[in-house]
Amino acid sequence: MKTQQVHQGRLKTPFHSRLAAVDTVNEWHEWKGYSSADSLYCEDMEYFAIRNSTAVFDLTPMTKYRITGPDALAYLNRLVTRDMAKIRPGRVAYAVWCDDQGQVIDDGTIFHLREGEYRLCSQERHFAWLTASAIGFDVSITHETEDVAALAVQGPTSFSVLNKMGLDGLDQLKPFGLTHFDFEGTELMVSRTGFTADLGYELWIDPDKAEALWDALFAAGELYGIRAIGTHALEMARIEAGFLAAYMEFLPADETVRTGRSRSPLELGLDWLVDFKKPNFNGRRALADEKRNGSKWRLVKLDIEGNKPAHNSYIFANAKANKGEIGFITSAAWSPVCKQNIALGTVCTPHGKPGDSVWVEIYYQREMHWSRKMAKATVVDKPFWFPPRRGATPPGPC
């Protein structure tokens, strides 16, 4: 019988030595068994690295599965709601997968590495579900989180940094594209993906070369304002981008106990990811019903008046609060780059159409005493932050 050493305590990522070297605040949390930094020296400065120069985030703990075999495409097409046949080798797809009831289990990215060879990345672990979904398919699913070290390199100067590092031809890489380079005799995969809605890349390499990659990257980025960042700064950028996070905007369906606490892709504004032209995928029947009969919830992006972040607030249809709440805030932040008080929330339909006005009940504390404010908010359609350079190919020097 094959035995495998089980790790005791918390794992360190292959970049840990480099992160520890720049860390001054010693604020770490656990992310799927790994130590991940909340912040390394100053949350705000780290945030501005994302928006003004280049931020480097260690995303090694991100769950990664390798999916291969003759049925890999058919398997993925049954697993996720979008049509994976359209994702050619060298392309990356944002995707969401559901249970039979059409409720979201998680979202993530699927990398079509080479013909018939895929990597699925997500925040949560899903081996049991992926394995159960493999019944009847000729595929193999390998958990490879520990086998791949990964960095997000995000921000307006990120292309210049990587270009300086010698990644020739990167300028031709389109958003959601991936390509391979040689890095000191090891294959380095670079994808133009990220969690910040800005120009940015993700680097994937063998853990043995992790530190060398980090060093090369930071050497190249010295004059481009490169900085390592923690999750707090990334979280602000994530909200500005309007991206969803598990346990924030939705609860993984397999984790919910009470009915009505999970969400469907349609309720999360992901209609564009659901392809009913596919004859069968998990949740198709339930989602078709939902499409016909209407959804219960709607995810909203809110532009809120004032400057008090609406953490954990109830949302009301009108200013007279205390009754008739229509939903609640799931993520909130003051956006320095947009100069907006922004939030993501979930409201019941028919409320929350783009352009609608709603009211948010904000509680805030000043010198121990609590104050309450009803703030008007507008439902917006577009992400709060979406600079043209994000979609530009070539991205151009910055």
Add this chain to the structure above:
Amino acid sequence: MTDRYDAIVVGAGHNGLVCAALLAKAGKQVLVLEANPQVGGAAITREFTDGYSVSACAHLLYQLQPEVRKELKLAPGLASENMATIALSEDGKHVRLSGDTVEGVSEDDAASYKRFRKRMTRFADLLRKYLNKAPPRLGTRDLKDLLTLGQLGFDIRRLGKEEMREFLRLIGMNIYDELDERFENPLLKGAISLDAVLGTHLGPRSPNTIMTYLYRHAGDHGRVATPKGGMGSVSEELAQAARSAGATIRTNMPVKRIIVENGRVTGAETEDGQRFDSYTVISNADPKRTVMDLVGAKHVETGFAQRIRHLRAKGNAAKLHLALDGLPTIAGLSKKDFAERIVIAPDEHYVERAFNPAKYGESSPHPVLEITFPSFRDTSLAPTGKHVMSAVVQYAPYELKGGWSDDAKDAFMRSVIRTIAKYAPDIEQRIKASELLTPADIEREFHITGGHWHHGELTLDQFLFVRPVSGAAQYRMPLDGLYLCGAGAHPGGGVSGAAGRNAARSILSREKVA
């Protein structure tokens, strides 16, 4: 060249035939495809050795639903009916159970048995009402589901406060505890235990065995009969009913796959490559075979495929057929007693002990048996003066450690004969030929995954709203055009026709809505 039908039934088991007959009666063009040369599935009569025939799998008729008989105008000829049960004792002081009476036990036990039967009959009647309905779905707002559910609640409540409590207490309980409280005679307890565990992977101390006992008695108050000409005659009659209603039945046509195109069922393809088109395919095969093999897991959703895969459906009952050159000698039995149902289950512990090895993949060294001599009242089954013995033998686990090799079968056969010989010392000299069907044989010959005669363990977690699995309890599977009509669907196994009839009614009533 393909043919189009309103409905294709995969498998001509008795439920498939009932379903086909009812659909054909409603004016549908129905095609039934059967893998074996004979119709009937596990309800057939077969010559197992020269001149000796026997009901090859199911051998007692105790559940054929009056609704089915009436709607299809069936009148199966019976060789014997209202068979008593004789629990054999080595000393010849047997116990005889018949209806509400039991002989050969103390007065207390006899009185207790009457009370026990009265209550069980009441509960079984309640259950019977729901055997003949599609179970309601939970958590929907469908009016019919809510009404059925409300009716069920009301019916349970209507038992009266005390009886309702008793019903709710007993339904999940094991038969052993109940017997222990009520009776003292070991033979009586053994015989009732046997009734509770026949055909299951359960021992009398397993939870849920009161429910299986009730299920058995829900059919026809526990009255058992043998059809004239064996069980095959019932299937033949059903096939005749289906044919005269206009259904086409084709035997020797094993279905290779149920065709799925564009996310819906569009027909069936047979092993020889013929294709038959229909937007309604009703599978009489067990749920696992239907979904995992015939349809393919990839055409359904993950959760459903996984639930079907986890369905517990491993048979534990073997079938023994003996060709005898005369009736064996059993002390204390008169000749006419051979017309009855004879059981070897000397006490409740014996039955539980027989089950113990089965949990670990071993067959019982001291098995329990339900024995009949169908030729006693039906001379067509054996040459004049000779006899056929048909017995259900437990326990013979489907997944026997090391597999059902010839040696393993021989060893089990020896245990069985040794067990019978304790009561009928001359049995071995009487045997001219024999046939033992283990669950593995039953799987192979009758195409039932796991060789389980209920197509899936009959336990509360696989019963009513959740049979075969949750989300698929109303005969319609979560794949457009696919239906289930066999024992794996509600209510379960036994030659009752209930699943087939309920399935047909579900299909027809859906059509009315649409």
